[in-house]
Amino acid sequence: MFPMAARKVATAFLLLSCFLGGQAFAVLPDEVLKDPVLEARARVISQDLRCLVCQNQAIDDSGAPLARDLRIIVRERLTKGDSNEQVVQYLVARYGNYVLLKPPFQADTLLLWIGPGIFLLLAAGTAAFYFRPRNMKAEAPASALDETEQSQLAELVKDI
Amino acid sequence: MSAEIGHFALILALLVSLVQASLPLWGAVRGDRGFMALASHCAVGVFVFVAFSFAALTYSFAISDFSVRLVVSSSQLAKPFIYKLTGVWANHEGSMLLWVLILTLFGASIAVFGRNLPAPLKARALAVQAMIASGFLAFILGTSNPFARLDDVPLDGQGMNPILQDPGLVLHPPFLYLGYVGFSVAFSFAVAALIEGRVDATWARWVRPWVLAAWCFLTIGITLGSFWAYYILGWGGWWFWDPVENVSFMPWLAGTALLHSAMVVERRHALVNWTILLAILTFSLSLIGTFVVRSGVLTSVHAFATDPARGVFILALLVLATGGALILYAIRVPALKFGAPFAPVSREGGLILNNILLVAAAATVFLGTFYPLFIDLIGRDKISVGPPFYARTFIPIMIPLMVAMVVGPALKWKRDTLRERLSGFRLSLAAALLGAILVLAFTLGTHLLTALGIGLSLWIITGSLLVVASRIKLGRTSAANSFQLLRQAPRSFYGLVVAHMGFGFVVGAITTVSTWQQENILTMLPGETTTIAGYSVNLRDVKTVTGPNYDAERGTFDISRNGALVTTLQPERRFYPVQQQQTTQTGIRTNLISNIYVTLGEQDGQGRWTVRLYYHPLAPWLWLGGVTMALGGFISLSDRRFRIGAPQRAKSLVATPPAEQGAVA
């Protein structure tokens, strides 16, 4: 009984740790390459390539004929010995940057990539400005409630 | 006849709405109770007319009245009855009517439930609500009339996109609209406060329940949308960072920030200017969403009615509403003086951090969604911004939020010390680290992000439980006393804990599914067996079946484990002859811990069928987590302190009527 359980756990371990990750929802059985390393590379590349005739899908996820063609091209180029970068460039040469789901890092996308960092800094900066040292006593809330009502309000709104 | 009545009701609604948008404002300035009260009556009236109109349209669909153009384009005789009804909003005109129905429903709700609101604020808020309603009613009547008739009545309709003939369509749009149209209330109240020139101490108190309600609905709406995509699209994906998904996600992010900053306004009368701005921005994001979905400006899986002419109208409404509100903000805000000071390490500070991160996150999603448009306009390059972008920018912003959200609720107001607070979370930190280390061990050190995700998820979940433990002084006092403290804790406290835990579930589920899902893609002959994730899958047969308006090939798969049958799944490939469209019906088996997902592909001409099998561990918690978050929100909503209309039920405090009434000059 114990060895059975141990075997189950081991299998689970193996299944979990062997899985390389990545999703290929539309890949057909006849497209899958024999070489698992190349196939894995194909999947990784395909996930970042846009299906041009769909609306917002990777070629890996699309059932469209053109997506299939592109998947096959990716695998062909890999089999011919191209590096990942070369495979991607092959398609960019034909279809432009539109085919990349990860926008390229170039002059006109600089703002896109550093934008989020800028937003964070701006927001943090605004907050820091808010926290700048001030005379704590001088600023009393301009409220329409008088003291009694304020304490009543405080009672009502005790612990949120 | 019913279509004409429906049309007429809509016109009446517009007229009453215009009255609601004008006279009460004048009444508020003059202190005229009659005109102010008119707002409430109008609000209810507008809702009744729009509801009537909606009922008339639904009736036309129910009886398949093909003299109405919309029924022809969105329905057909063979459709199951329930989908005839939901077909009402499966198109642009009908869904716009649903949008306005919900907008006016909220207006009427303010009128009915806001009994203890100060009259001028209520009148102004309803007036603003009516301005928005008038704009959209005019839009519908002018460009998107659902009641247009056809001269030649066809014998049958052209049906509807078969993907929409699904239970998801029954629920997803209504909840989504309840959510993002619900934020109109916060908008209206914010603009009303700006018009008034002041923000009462209790303004946030009035507004917060509405924000919370809208937030709950939007959370459910987005969760439903994701789940629907998962089972109907056949790819096993559940979020694509598609522009239309993003435009529902942005109001959610901003709305979450609003929910939290409103707490600071309510408790400490601080962050008022910011909260007003956020209230305007949240609903503006909803309006932008409406614009994007219906104008064809961005490509998306959802593409509704891509009509630039309609786009112009909505853009005009957007400019008037948001532009107007922001101009008013610029004018009035310098005059609003507020700010009870507090130290950076405090509950307020934590909530500010929450806001910073959520707003930066929303801005990031906005940037990614609209950048292709900007680049196209200036550089003539066409680019795509897909999941890889968001993974590298959105996730890093959310990580500090996930860390802080555990400690934040435990911080004291005004001033606190971090060291003291953090020491209370040692157990959570231990759990998180343990989880992360285990993951690293299992994956032989390869999956760092997974370890981080699991660690954060455990941090949030255990941290939320520790907050409860600390409040009931677990271990530091008697069990009976702890139990008493547990029962006495206000519902909003439970709401917070449940909602935060729900988020923790979602984070854990996302991490787990993304890392450890398994697939098996192959061709099978009926009778063959294969495996997935330790389950044995046997394709019993593939049969042709006929549905009410489709033909399908249905595969029967027996799933077993250790020789015992676990379940039988029957995925289909359906062909709808009227639309000449094919859909995939997936077979999903869930035990609420993981999903087995099966789709049937094409036959290769030699009897072998393409079969795709997936195993999605913890996937159900993607959506159960979302539901949990919404549940937390609803629990908070049920807190009696939100039912402001009953101060006399509270402990002997409020002998005097609320000071706001009569304080207006």
Place this chain on the structure above:
Amino acid sequence: MKRASSLIPVAVFAVLAGAMGLGLTHNPRELPSMLADRPTPVFSLPPLLPAMAGLQSQDLSKGDVVLLNVFASWCGGCRYEHPMLMRLAADKRWKLVGINWKDAPGKGAQWINDYGNPYKLLGDDSSGRTGIDLGVTGVPETFVIDRGGRVRYRHAGPLTPEVWAKDIEPVIAQIEERS
């Protein structure tokens, strides 16, 4: 200072609204061709019809203005634009050539026999690779190629008189001017 900073939201919104307004005039699905002002890649397609020659990339730079039309028998838009192509074929100002894209064997030839052949040269791209090299995403597509063999314009979708007058005619006029 406070007054100025409170104007920032309106200002940002104004820019956004402007961009969205302009965006309404653009078609987000329109892809500019990567071949603009460049020669086509080298290709050599076998003949679709036994009596005619196939299509090679050299045929595109023989000194004529070339209209390269990509079509398929399974494409409804191609059927729609076919009469227009027959009219264009007669015009001596340009040479109309065709590529049959991703068609099953015999289907393309059958289609041409049924409806008529407007093409001076016609290549068979059953695998679709040449189309992909040209950046084709669907059919029909038409390329305008100048006398030096450079691609000057690519139209995706059926050719209609409106499209011709608005988009293609001006390009051809430009080519004529230069030469």
